[in-house]
Amino acid sequence: MFQTISPTLNPCNDFYDYVCAKDTRSISNLTFTSMDQELEIQMPDDNTTIASNGTFIPLDKLVKLTRVMKWCTEIEVLFTGVFTVDYFGDLHSDNKMVHSARYTAVIARLEEINATMINIFYNALHANIEILKQMNLPVTERNEFLHWLFDTLKNNTLDEIQKSGISDSAKKSLKKGIEMSKIFFAFYDSNNITMFEKSKLVYETEYYRLRNLLSPGDLSNPNAGKILRLGAIDAAMEELARHITKYDIRFLFQAIVANPTNDAFQYLNNNHITVITRNDLHQPEKAVCREIIKSTTIFKIQMADTMFVTTHEIMHHLYPYGAFLIKSNTTNSAMQCARREVQFLGETDAVKPENGWFNAEIAHEDLVNILAMRVVMKMAASKSINNKQMKEALETIIGGLCKQSERKNQPIPHHHPLEISLNTAVRQYPLFSSLYGCRERDRMFAKSDEFCKPLGDNVKIEDYAVKSNAVNKDVGGFFKDLMITSKNFNFTYGV
Structure with a gap:
């Protein structure tokens, strides 16, 4: 749990601490292979298809070099984010590399993995x-x-864009990108275990088939094992792509690897969302079942997690990918605002982040959190009849994102610490201070002229306010209404 925080927990001082100090979730007890284990590749029970006939193939011709480079690239995307399809630097040239030069390039690339x-x-x-x-x-x-939830979030995002003051051409381009974007919900889409088991078997079979095609001399080459595994990846991915046909195979590779890691990302205009490993599914008294929901709390925080993270990924269509469509003075001002907010909240946190934690170049991640919070809380206002329900919605969103770790404000690759970024999004939520009675000297209080303007428009407080009972029917609040909708779809998070 978090170390003792001073001063006394107060939403106007640190909203993340205020919510997450009360976090009683049990983080996932799911047991599964970690990504850094060294596993021996299992020998298939039926090895008749991999028996050697005594004919060997040279290592440089065992697997197509373009395939080797393709999966080298995707592996590097996982670890560095660097992406290219011009594997040999000659994609647009009439003078293609000869085979020997390509193999030399492959060996150089393999040394980096x-x-x-x-x-x-x-x-x-x-x-x-x-x-x-x-x-x-x-x-x-x-x-x-x-x-359905993804489409709803896309439509609400498009509504925000349409109402904004950015140019019509920018609106058109952003709309097209968002409408065309796809999503893959880990373990809830394409979740047939047999399909994964078959892909694993294909990997193992291809690995040993290729291995038996190498001479003893080539097998002793330090790069042989890497090429064998990359060839096995190619075969396994082809098998998966036969069953999961709606996504680019490169995105699919990233998704399969990210599924167990509680990761969310956008790649090749596809979104990947994993949230299930954040919660313990082995607590039947807290499980979400088809016929009866035994605990609304656990469902709400899981759904809030899913919803906010999904909205965050959608907002990346604006920042950083769509920023070039918006006037530079607008984007520069918005980025500077996000940097100022993050830096202020980081420097004034009771638990200081590590030295060098702030990076101005990644403030777009904080800006999309601001955008996501505003969109989701506008949706909450449409399903609320009073401020109590609005506060419940906001606390549920942050509650779904609480980290249970020994130290607060730990670094995250390519992001500012989660706690600081979430506090930034809350501080920038225009209704926050009035909901919690925050005053000007409070750390979480933001003046109206301090509100960031990602699309250049002035923030109107009334856009975020609860409508009167005559407009909104009492459905028990935003996430209660969402829970009812999920039951109509027979949705379950699984037990």
Whole structure:
């Protein structure tokens, strides 16, 4: 749990601490293969298809070099974010590299990839199978409720863009990108265990088939093991792509590896969301079942987690990917505002982040949190009849994102510490101070002229306010209404 925070917990001083100090969730007890384990590749029971006939193939011709480079690239995307499809630098040239030069380039690339990186896909196949066996979910290719939620969030984002003052051409381009974007909900879409087991078997079979095609001399080459595993990845991914057909195979690779890691990302205009490993599914008294919801609290925080993270990924269409469509003075001002807010909240936190924690270049991540919070809380206002329900919605959102770790404000790759970024989003939520009675000298209080303007428009407090009872019917609050909708879809998080 978090260390003692001083001063006394106060929403106007540190909203994250105020909510998360009361976090009583049990973080996932799911057991599965970690991504950095060293697993021996299992020998298939039926090895008749991999028996050697004594004919050897040279290592440089064992697997197509473009395939080797393709999966090298995708592995590096996992660890560095660097992406290219011009594997040999000659994609747009009439003078293509000869085979020997390509092989030299492959060897140089392989030296940049270590055993942990090369093993990660096989480990992920194990983990996906292990998690799905524990979750006991209905087998489905597409989870209708979660995709309904995604479409709802996209439409609300598009509504914000349409109402903004950015140019019509920018609106058109952003709308097209968002409408065309797809999403993959880990373990809820394409979750047939048999499919993953078959892909794992294909990986193992191809690995040993290729291995038997190498001479003893080539097998002793230090790069042989890497090429064998990359060839096995290629075969396994082709198998998965035969069953999961709606996504680019490169995104699909990233998704399979990310499924067990509680990760969310956007890649090739596809969104990937994993949130299930944040909660303990082995607590039947807290489980969400089809016929009866035994605990509304656990459902609400899981759904808040899913919803906020999904909205965050949608908002990346604006920052950073769509920022070039918006006037530079607007984007520069918005980024500077986000930097100022993050830096202020980090420097004044009772638990100081590590030295060098602030990075001005990644403030777009904080800006999309601000955007996501505003959109979701506008949606909450449409389903609330009083401030009590609005406060419940806000606390549920943050509650779904609480981290249970030994130290607050730990670094996250390519992001500012989660706690600081979430406090920034809350401080920038225009209704926050009035909901909690915060005053000007309070740390979480933001003056109206301090509100960031990601799309250049002035913030109107009334846009976020609860409508009168004559407009809104009492449905018990935003997440209660969402829970009822999920029941209509027969949705379950699994037990």
